[in-house]
Structures are given as C-alpha cells and as structure tokens.
Amino acid sequence: MKLFYLPGACSLGIHALLETLGVPFSLEKADLGSQAFAKVNPAKAVPALVLDSGQVLTQGPAIMQYLADRFPEQQLGKAASLEVQAGLQAWLAFASSDFHGAFKPLFGAQRFTLQTDDPSLAAVQEAAKAKVEQLLVQLETVLAGKDFLAEGRLTIADLYLFPMLRWAKAKVGLEQVPAVAAYLARMLALPAVQRAMASEGLQ
Ligand SMILES: N[C@@H](CCC(=O)N[C@@H](CS)C(=O)NCC(=O)O)C(=O)O
Known part of the structure; x- marks a missing residue:
C-alpha cells in the first residue's frame, strides 16, 4: 500500500x-x-x-x-454495539464535514469570496475562525471527563480528528477549551502518532 x-x-x-x-x-x-x-x-x-x-x-x-x-x-473501527458504531461513524462525519470544512476558508479564503482585496479575504478568515471556535466548544463539552471520542478507547475517530486539532491549536489556540487541549496532548503522545509525525517532519 x-x-x-x-x-x-x-x-x-x-x-x-x-x-x-x-x-x-x-x-x-x-x-x-x-x-x-x-x-x-x-x-x-x-x-x-x-x-x-x-x-x-x-x-x-x-x-x-x-x-x-x-x-x-x-x-479500531469496530464498536461493541450498533449504537456505539453509529456514534463512531458520527464522529468521522463530524471530523470530515463539519470540522474539516470549517478550516477550508481559513486555508483558502480566496475560494470563498469573489473579492480579491485583503480586507475581504481577512473577513472570510475571521468568519471561519469563529466557526472553528464554535465547534471546539462543542467538542469541549464532549471531551470533558473522557479520554477518547467513542468506546472509551482509541478508535479511528480519534486518529482522524487529531490532525485537525493541530490546525485548530495553530490557528485559533486551545486555551479556551482545556479538555480538547488535554485530549490533543494525549493523542500527540501516542508512539504511533509520534512516528507518523516524525516521518512527516512535524513536531
Ligand atoms: N473530503 C476529503 C477532503 C480531502 C481534503 O480536502 N484534503 C486536503 C488536505 S487536508 C487537500 O488535499 N486539499 C487540497 C486542496 O484543497 O487543494 C477527505 O475526507 O479525504
């Protein structure tokens, strides 16, 4: 592969x-x-x-x-019940559509407005940041008192979400969402995550 x-x-x-x-x-x-x-x-x-x-x-x-x-x-992709499995799928959907989608105007503002001047592009980015912050607050509620998103153990939902939380930390900061910050730190400490990051030249 x-x-x-x-x-x-x-x-x-x-x-x-x-x-x-x-x-x-x-x-x-x-x-x-x-x-x-x-x-x-x-x-x-x-x-x-x-x-x-x-x-x-x-x-x-x-x-x-x-x-x-x-x-x-x-x-990593199998849950103990159909209901938990649906929850796992919901997290994958959340990460790939809601959360990932919220970053797109931040990384490529020019694709989201017909204006080309800097203030217009900055306005698009500000709106995107506000959306990311709103979704982080949603995640904070879920992650308070939890180590992982689903099943009480590592699943593909966690592995799919953490790269986007790295973007969130870089773009809007995680100071307002301590449970999310702690969750990201836990994910980044996993040996497999560290190996992947090292081979991509990331810290
Ligand atoms: N829906 C796709 C999204 C893939 C995606 O947007 N990937 C980004 C990197 S995180 C990309 O390659 N973007 C290139 C571009 O937008 O030009 C998926 O879940 O795989």
Whole structure:
C-alpha cells in the first residue's frame, strides 16, 4: 500500500492509523498540481491510498474504515454495539464535514469570496475562525471527563480528528477549551502518532 500525503494534512490521520496497525506501507508526498497525481486522485486532494492491486481509495473516513476492517485485531473501527458504531461513524462525519470544512476558508479564503482585496479575504478568515471556535466548544463539552471520542478507547475517530486539532491549536489556540487541549496532548503522545509525525517532519 502507498499513502499519498501532505505533511500535517488530514492524511496524517491515515498515516497514524497505518503506524498504529503496524502494517507495511510506503509514503509519497503528493504533488497536488501534477498530472501524475490527478490520475491517482482526480479531486487533487490527499489522502489517497493506493492498494497493492492498484485500486485507489480516497476520502479519509472511507480509508480509515477500510484499514480498520482489513486489519481488525485492535478493533479500531469496530464498536461493541450498533449504537456505539453509529456514534463512531458520527464522529468521522463530524471530523470530515463539519470540522474539516470549517478550516477550508481559513486555508483558502480566496475560494470563498469573489473579492480579491485583503480586507475581504481577512473577513472570510475571521468568519471561519469563529466557526472553528464554535465547534471546539462543542467538542469541549464532549471531551470533558473522557479520554477518547467513542468506546472509551482509541478508535479511528480519534486518529482522524487529531490532525485537525493541530490546525485548530495553530490557528485559533486551545486555551479556551482545556479538555480538547488535554485530549490533543494525549493523542500527540501516542508512539504511533509520534512516528507518523516524525516521518512527516512535524513536531
Ligand atoms: N473530503 C476529503 C477532503 C480531502 C481534503 O480536502 N484534503 C486536503 C488536505 S487536508 C487537500 O488535499 N486539499 C487540497 C486542496 O484543497 O487543494 C477527505 O475526507 O479525504
């Protein structure tokens, strides 16, 4: 398997999952603008996981669930009941749509306004920051008194979310959400996460 990634992007969650599973894989830094990468993922986005068969998997939550189901020993994608499983899926959906989506105008304000002047772009970014802060408060309520999002143990939901919390820390700070800050610190201390971060050149 080969994972196309960008350092610190949402692909870091897949990378950390591969490290957690301890399965063989290779990495390639994606050149998003290249024709070669457009053939791998026409959406020109990471993550993309190329299987040994040549089949390409895209969309973070789908790749997460695929890997957890293919290598089920640690039960990272399997919950004890259908209800908890639905909760796990809800967290993947939250991370990939609500939370990830809230960062898009922060990282690419020009895609969210027809204006090109700096104040207009700054206004888009400010609105995005406010949305991220609102979602962090929502997460704070959930994570207070909890070590992990679902099942009381590490799951793919945690591995998918933590890269976005790194962005949140860098862009808006986590001072107002101590339970989220403690959760991120716990995630970053996991040996598999540390290995993935080190190989992407991150601290
Ligand atoms: N819905 C996709 C989103 C993928 C995505 O937006 N990835 C970002 C990195 S975190 C990317 O490659 N962006 C490239 C761009 O927007 O040009 C998924 O969950 O995999």
